[in-house]
Structure formats: structure tokens, C-alpha cells
Amino acid sequence: MNLIIWLVVGGLIGWVASKIMHTDAQQGVILNVVVGIIGAALGGWLVSPLIGVGTINQGVFSFGALIVSLVGAIILLAIVNLFRRGTPR
Numbered sequence: 001m002n003l004i005i006w007l008v009v010g011g012l013i014g015w016v017a018s019k020i021m022h023t024d025a026q027q028g029v030i031l032n033v034v035v036g037i038i039g040a041a042l043g044g045w046l047v048s049p050l051i052g053v054g055t056i057n058q059g060v061f062s063f064g065a066l067i068v069s070l071v072g073a074i075i076l077l078a079i080v081n082l083f084r085r086g087t088p089r
Contacts (some may be wrong), residue, residue: 043072
């Protein structure tokens with residue numbers, strides 16, 4: 001059951017990040033889940049030590065963890081856009 005919740009929350013985080021970065025038309029459901037989960041890992045590696053809040057990948061399910069995971073997903077999409085287009089957009 002925990003895996004299903006992790007995938008659904010990762011998908012929602014990836015979808016919100018793609019809406020913020022205006023890349024939603026290029027992504028499907030599977031890519032939104034991947035962006036959410038990898039973005040949460042990136043957020044856990046970059047942002048979490050700075051503010052002391054875990055991510056959804058670390059088993060923490062709180063508002064702060066969702067925000068850190070979302071920031072990580074936005075950073076991931078900015079990096080992908082930088083390599084794809086030459087600008088982070």
C-alpha cells in the first residue's frame with residue numbers, strides 16, 4: 001500500500017512541477033511519476049540538509065516534505081530544460 005501512495009504522490013508532485021515549469025504538454029503520466037520521484041530524491045539531496053525536512057522518498061509525509069519534493073522536481077525540470085533548450089525557462 002505504501003508503494004501505491006508513493007507513486008500517486010510522486011505523480012502529483014511531478015504534475016504540479018510540470019505545470020509550474022510549463023512542460024506539461026510534453027509529459028505523460030509515467031514521466032510525471034518519474035519526475036516526482038527523482039525530483040524528490042534530488043530535493044532530499046540538495047534542499048533537505050539545508051532546512052532539515054525530509055522528502056516523500058524518505059518516508060516522511062508532511063507539508064514540508066511535499067514542498068521539498070516539489071522544489072526538487074522543479075530543479076530537475078529546470079536542469080532538463082537547460083540541456084534540451086539551452087535555457088532553464
